[in-house]
Amino acid sequence: MQVDELSRTFAALADPTRRALLERLAQGSAAVGELAEPFEMTFAAVSKHLRVLESAGLVSRGRDAQYRPAFLDARPLRAAAAWIDDYRRFWRDSFDALDDHLTALTDKETA
Amino acid sequence: MQVDELSRTFAALADPTRRALLERLAQGSAAVGELAEPFEMTFAAVSKHLRVLESAGLVSRGRDAQYRPAFLDARPLRAAAAWIDDYRRFWRDSFDALDDHLTALTDKETA
DNA sequence: TTGCTATAGAACCAGTTAGTTGAATACTGG
């Protein structure tokens, strides 16, 4: 499919299981068995999620005996944060035109 | 599927067409015809993308004669930015353990 | 070796997505 980096990053973040995996990995690396433990799903499913995260560049894998520990690599999040940051003014600014517009819409609808 | 807000937001952002629509809407509201113009795809397809953005809460729609203008509503991006921000230290801190680890990995692989 | 543990691969399935085309609807202007 050859999709761009940013799309892959956002797509990876769009699944709550994968976000939870990243949250866990923020505490330190872990192998699949440990990562899978809190979830009601097979190891293979977690392994697939890890592969998605890996192909988004958000985790790297290692080898430690039988274990394949996963490490968080947050670097792709930088571009994602940068993209979103461009919209910060639209939600920070409570007096901007959009806000007025939305208020007006709501008023009209509830009138 | 009844998915959570954050997942819907990230999923909406995972498509480059939809991100481009949001970028356009950051300049001001626009109707479907105008929004569709830069894309090689039918109006119906753009209309569908708008519905995804709308159900993610990222755009609201109005009515102006035959036109159904779309407005940016960036508020859901706030939670998305907040989620990502928790990882900021992982990419900002060039001396953290992960970075060392990744460097070590690379060294080992290229050795 | 042999067997155990941890993980990945392959095949499969149901549901979703992103697009199409063609028909239907909503509004305006004469």
Add this chain to the structure above:
DNA sequence: CCAGTATTCAACTAACTGGTTCTATAGCAA
């Protein structure tokens, strides 16, 4: 009302996703 413009709906399709199960591989330990 009628014709035209803007948009959506419905049905369809191909590809992708998130899960399963079953099998295969990798590494350790005896």
